[in-house]
Amino acid sequence: MKTNTLSYKIKQYLIFAGLTTFIFASVVLVPFVYGLYLTFTSWDGVSLSKPFVGIENYVNAFADTSYWQSLGRTFIYSAIAVILVNAVAFIIAYMVTSGIKGQNFFRAGFFVPNLIGGIVLGYVWKFVFNKALVELAETITSGHAKSLLATETGAIAALIIVSVWQYAGYMMLIYVAGFMSVSEDVIEAAKIDGCTGSQSIFYISIPLMTASFVQCLFLTITRCFMVYDVNLSLTNGDPYGSSALAAMHVYNQAFINKNYGTGQAEALILFVICAIIGGIQVYVGKKGEVQA
Amino acid sequence: MENAKAARNKKIRHAIMIIVLTILFIAFIFPFIMVVINVFKVKADITAAPLALIGKHGFTLENFPNAIEKMNFFRSFGNSLFITIFATIGTIILSSMTAYLIVRNNWKANKILFVLMIASMVIPFQVLMIPLVSLYGGVFGILNHRLTLIFMHIGFSLSMATFMFHGSIHTNVPISLEEAATIDGCNKFQIFAQIVFPILKPTIATVAIIDAMAFWNDYLLPSLVLGRKELYTIPIATKVFYGTYSTDTGLIMAALLLAMLPILLLYIFLQKYIVEGITAGAVK
Structure with a gap:
C-alpha cells in the first residue's frame, strides 16, 4: 500500500481526525471568527438582521x-x-x-x-x-x-x-x-x-x-x-x-x-x-x- | 545520640503537621457539615440555631421528598448522566484518534490542526458564548437539544484532551510494536484500536475524570443551550430551584445535598483512582 500519495493522506486524515476537525471548527473556530464579526453589528438577540455599526461597540465598551x-x-x-x-x-x-x-x-x-x-x-x-x-x-x-x-x-x-x-x-x-x-x-x-x-x-x-x-x-x-x-x-x-x-x-x-x-x-x-x-x-x- | 535526637525531632515535626492538617481539614469540610446537620431540621430551627446539631422540633426527613419532587431531581439527574457519559466517551475516542494521527504523521494539515488547538486553549468561554447562541439558536435553531450540548461539550474539551493524548502516545507507545502489527497485516485503524488504545488506559482514565467532572458540574454552557424545564441538568435545576424557594431553607439544604450526593458517593468508591488520575495527569 502506498502511504505517501495525497489520496491516502486525505483518507487517513478523515478517518482519524475528520470528525474532530468538524466539531472543533463548528464549536470553537467558526464562533470565534463569527464573534469578531458580531462586534461590528448591533444585534438585539432576536431578529435575523444584524445592522453594521462599525466600531461603535468598541467605543461603547471603552466608555x-x-x-x-x-x-x-x-x-x-x-x-x-x-x-x-x-x-x-x-x-x-x-x-x-x-x-x-x-x-x-x-x-x-x-x-x-x-x-x-x-x-x-x-x-x-x-x-x-x-x-x-x-x-x-x-x-x-x-x-x-x-x-x-x-x-x-x-x-x-x-x-x-x-x-x-x-x-x-x-x-x-x-x-x-x-x-x-x-x-x-x-x-x-x-x-x-x-x-x-x-x-x-x-x-x-x-x-x-x-x-x-x-x-x-x-x-x-x-x-x-x-x-x-x-x-x-x-x-x-x-x-x-x-x-x-x-x-x-x-x-x-x-x-x-x-x-x-x-x-x-x-x-x-x-x-x-x-x-x-x-x-x-x-x-x-x-x-x-x-x-x- | 545524634540519631535518636533526629528521630525525635522528626516525630515532633510530623505531629505538628498532622495537627495543622487536621485543623485545615475541619475548615475544609465545615460547609458540608453545615448542610448535613441542617438538612434534618425544620425551617424554624435552621433560622433559630443553624449551628445546633438537632433542632427544637426534632429530627425530620420531610425536606427530601419535597425537594426531590419540586426540583424534579431524578429527571435532572438522568439528563446530567446522559450528557456527561456521552460527551466523555465522545471526547476520549475522537481526541485519542486525532492525537495518534498527529504523533505518527508529520503532515502539514496535522501541524495546523494541532497549533490551532493549542492556541484555542487561551480563548475564554465568554468570547464564544454570544456567537454560539447567535449561531446555534438564531441561524441553525438547534438549541434545546441534549445532543447539541453534547456536541459543544466535546468541541470545547477536544483541544486539552488531544494535547494530553499527544504527550502520552509520544512517550508511552513504542513504534516497534506498531511496525510488527503492520507486518502482520493490520491496517492503521486496527493498530490504533487493538494496540495503541489499550496502552493509553492511564491517560484515558485521567481525561475521563477531568472531563466528566467538568461536564457534570458545568452551568453556564448548559444554561445557554437548555432552556426547557425537562432538559435541565442538576446545576441548572439547583439554580432555578434556589431562585424559587430561597426563603425555604430546609428545602434548599435538601436540594444542595441532593445535588452533591451523586458525585460524593462516586468519590467514596473511586477516590483512589481519581486522586491518582489527577496526579498522573500533572506529571509531564
Missing part, C-alpha cells in the same frame, strides 16, 4: 465605566486568590508528601470541594456566610453580627475565601506530583552536603518543580479571571452590583441588557488580556525551567 470597574475588581480578586490558592496548596502538598500517617486520606479529603460545581458551592457558602458564621460570631461576641456578604469588600473577600477553598485541593495534587518527581537522591545528596530542610525546599525542590508552578498558575489565573458560577450563586453581584466580576458583567451586558455587540466587544477585550497574561506566563515559565 462603559462599570465594565472597567468590574475588570479592576477582577484583577484584585484574581491576584489575591491566585497567590493564596497556590500558597495554601503548596504548603498542604509539602505536608502530605512528608511521609506522615494518613497522608492519602488528607490528599483525598482536601480534593473534595473540586468535585462540586460552582453553583452548588456558592449556595452552600451563602448559607455558611449568612447564617452559620453570623450565628457563630454572635455567640462569641454576644452582640449583633453582620454577614460578610453585606458589604462590598466583604463580598469580594468571601469570593476569595470560596475560591481558595475550591481550588486549593486540585492545585495541591499538582504540587504533590511535583514533589514526587523530585528524586530522593538529589535531596539526600544535598543533606550530606549540609543542606537544612528549608534550604532543600527553596534551593532544590522549588526550582525543580517549575513545571508544577507554571501549570498551577496557568490553571488558577485562567479560572479566577473567568469565574462566573460562584460569583452568580454566592453574591450575584450584590450589594448593588459592587461584586460583579468581568465575566458576569459580559453576561449581563449581552443576555440581560440585550447589548450583544457591546457584550461581545467587551468579551474580546477580556480575551486579549487573557492572551497577554498567557503569553507572559509561557515566556517566563520557559525561561525559568531547570533541568535536573
Whole structure:
C-alpha cells in the first residue's frame, strides 16, 4: 500500500481526525471568527438582521465605566486568590508528601470541594456566610453580627475565601506530583552536603518543580479571571452590583441588557488580556525551567 | 545520640503537621457539615440555631421528598448522566484518534490542526458564548437539544484532551510494536484500536475524570443551550430551584445535598483512582 500519495493522506486524515476537525471548527473556530464579526453589528438577540455599526461597540465598551470597574475588581480578586490558592496548596502538598500517617486520606479529603460545581458551592457558602458564621460570631461576641456578604469588600473577600477553598485541593495534587518527581537522591545528596530542610525546599525542590508552578498558575489565573458560577450563586453581584466580576458583567451586558455587540466587544477585550497574561506566563515559565 | 535526637525531632515535626492538617481539614469540610446537620431540621430551627446539631422540633426527613419532587431531581439527574457519559466517551475516542494521527504523521494539515488547538486553549468561554447562541439558536435553531450540548461539550474539551493524548502516545507507545502489527497485516485503524488504545488506559482514565467532572458540574454552557424545564441538568435545576424557594431553607439544604450526593458517593468508591488520575495527569 502506498502511504505517501495525497489520496491516502486525505483518507487517513478523515478517518482519524475528520470528525474532530468538524466539531472543533463548528464549536470553537467558526464562533470565534463569527464573534469578531458580531462586534461590528448591533444585534438585539432576536431578529435575523444584524445592522453594521462599525466600531461603535468598541467605543461603547471603552466608555462603559462599570465594565472597567468590574475588570479592576477582577484583577484584585484574581491576584489575591491566585497567590493564596497556590500558597495554601503548596504548603498542604509539602505536608502530605512528608511521609506522615494518613497522608492519602488528607490528599483525598482536601480534593473534595473540586468535585462540586460552582453553583452548588456558592449556595452552600451563602448559607455558611449568612447564617452559620453570623450565628457563630454572635455567640462569641454576644452582640449583633453582620454577614460578610453585606458589604462590598466583604463580598469580594468571601469570593476569595470560596475560591481558595475550591481550588486549593486540585492545585495541591499538582504540587504533590511535583514533589514526587523530585528524586530522593538529589535531596539526600544535598543533606550530606549540609543542606537544612528549608534550604532543600527553596534551593532544590522549588526550582525543580517549575513545571508544577507554571501549570498551577496557568490553571488558577485562567479560572479566577473567568469565574462566573460562584460569583452568580454566592453574591450575584450584590450589594448593588459592587461584586460583579468581568465575566458576569459580559453576561449581563449581552443576555440581560440585550447589548450583544457591546457584550461581545467587551468579551474580546477580556480575551486579549487573557492572551497577554498567557503569553507572559509561557515566556517566563520557559525561561525559568531547570533541568535536573 | 545524634540519631535518636533526629528521630525525635522528626516525630515532633510530623505531629505538628498532622495537627495543622487536621485543623485545615475541619475548615475544609465545615460547609458540608453545615448542610448535613441542617438538612434534618425544620425551617424554624435552621433560622433559630443553624449551628445546633438537632433542632427544637426534632429530627425530620420531610425536606427530601419535597425537594426531590419540586426540583424534579431524578429527571435532572438522568439528563446530567446522559450528557456527561456521552460527551466523555465522545471526547476520549475522537481526541485519542486525532492525537495518534498527529504523533505518527508529520503532515502539514496535522501541524495546523494541532497549533490551532493549542492556541484555542487561551480563548475564554465568554468570547464564544454570544456567537454560539447567535449561531446555534438564531441561524441553525438547534438549541434545546441534549445532543447539541453534547456536541459543544466535546468541541470545547477536544483541544486539552488531544494535547494530553499527544504527550502520552509520544512517550508511552513504542513504534516497534506498531511496525510488527503492520507486518502482520493490520491496517492503521486496527493498530490504533487493538494496540495503541489499550496502552493509553492511564491517560484515558485521567481525561475521563477531568472531563466528566467538568461536564457534570458545568452551568453556564448548559444554561445557554437548555432552556426547557425537562432538559435541565442538576446545576441548572439547583439554580432555578434556589431562585424559587430561597426563603425555604430546609428545602434548599435538601436540594444542595441532593445535588452533591451523586458525585460524593462516586468519590467514596473511586477516590483512589481519581486522586491518582489527577496526579498522573500533572506529571509531564
